[in-house]
Amino acid sequence: MITGFSTIRRRFPVLGVLTIFLCIGSIQNASAADPGEQVFQNNCAGCHSVGGGALVGPDLAGVHDRRSQAWLEGFIKSSQSMINGGDPDANALYKKFNQIRMPDMSLTDGQITEVLVYIKAAGATTGTTGAQKPAKKPQKVATKEDLTRGQNLFQGKLRFENNGPTCISCHNVTNDAVIGGGVLAKELTRVFSKMGGTGVRAILGRAPFPVMEAAYKDKPLTETEIFSLVTFLQDADEQHAYHNPRDYGKGLLLSGVIGAFILFVFYSLLWLRRRKDSVNQKIYDRQVKST
Ligand code: HEC
Ligand code: HEC
Known part of the structure; x- marks a missing residue:
């Protein structure tokens, strides 16, 4: 074979080089x-x-x-x-x-x-032709049930069918119905405006982020789960103006101040009849009177 090539190359250099190129080309094309x-x-x-x-x-x-x-x-x-x-x-x-x-x-x-x-x-x-564009699926209308399911799935009140981890272990959204979540990954409150339904759906179908991809590799989300989650994220985005970030700091300070005030009132009531003058005052008064 090798001697075959070299004799071909020696006799017809151009032809030899061409064959080699063609061979490499076809191997590359195939793989x-x-x-x-x-x-x-x-x-x-x-x-x-x-x-x-x-x-x-x-x-x-x-x-x-x-x-x-x-x-x-x-x-x-x-x-x-x-x-x-x-x-x-x-x-x-x-x-x-x-x-x-x-x-x-x-x-x-x-x-x-x-x-x-x-x-x-x-x-x-x-x-160029656009002929093979995927046929658009008829848009399913989200119900209140989808929203609730999405919310429960997001925070793990409802298990994923394939046992994937809950979103809240890595993400957070600002929503009064959801307790504070993880901070490993991005806050998702505004993700819907940013990426749109198609974008969020695409990410949930096949997460392009290594950490998230690894988490759902063998535990893919089902169509219904993705639909519910997208519904929930859309709602969280639309509602975000009405939901305050859960700020435990201010509430904690306020309840501390109120608690301290109540305790002070309680103590002063308890000690209303406390002795205000010195212990010897009464003896002294008696002595003064008797003399
Ligand atoms: C193991 C951790 C983990 C879990 C669980 C997880 N994610 Fe993620 N997710 C990530 C990471 C990391 C990114 C990359 C972006 C970043 O840096 O925050 C990401 C990105 C995203 C993004 C794109 C955000 C953006 O603005 O770029 C969306 C949307 C998202 N996740 C939705 C979800 C939903 C919905 C769930 C629950 C089904 C979920 N994720 C569960 C780790 C996780
Ligand atoms: C997390 C989502 C995400 C993934 C995964 C991703 N891209 Fe992108 N890509 C984007 C975004 C968003 C832009 C627009 C530019 C930007 O925002 O940085 C972009 C822009 C591009 C562009 C420029 C397009 C243009 O019109 O000029 C190319 C090329 C590209 N990506 C190729 C790739 C290839 C190849 C891969 C896989 C190896 C990939 N991308 C993976 C989100 C992604």
């Missing part, structure tokens, strides 16, 4: 489609579609027409460094998408190349 899609599904699909419309981040169909390859590689490697570094396009995009951070993922250069190949190919087939 590249899969890993790129794999990387996309595992790391990006929670926030991006290719040709299906914007989710948390922009639709990536045709992104190669908007940006250079180097820009794309840099952005996927570390969007934060590009934004902080003052790249104008990255900053404009960050503003447009409500300053939602695209997490810096620990992808290898190879994986970034692969995922870009996949995005380009997928965008070419779906993005």
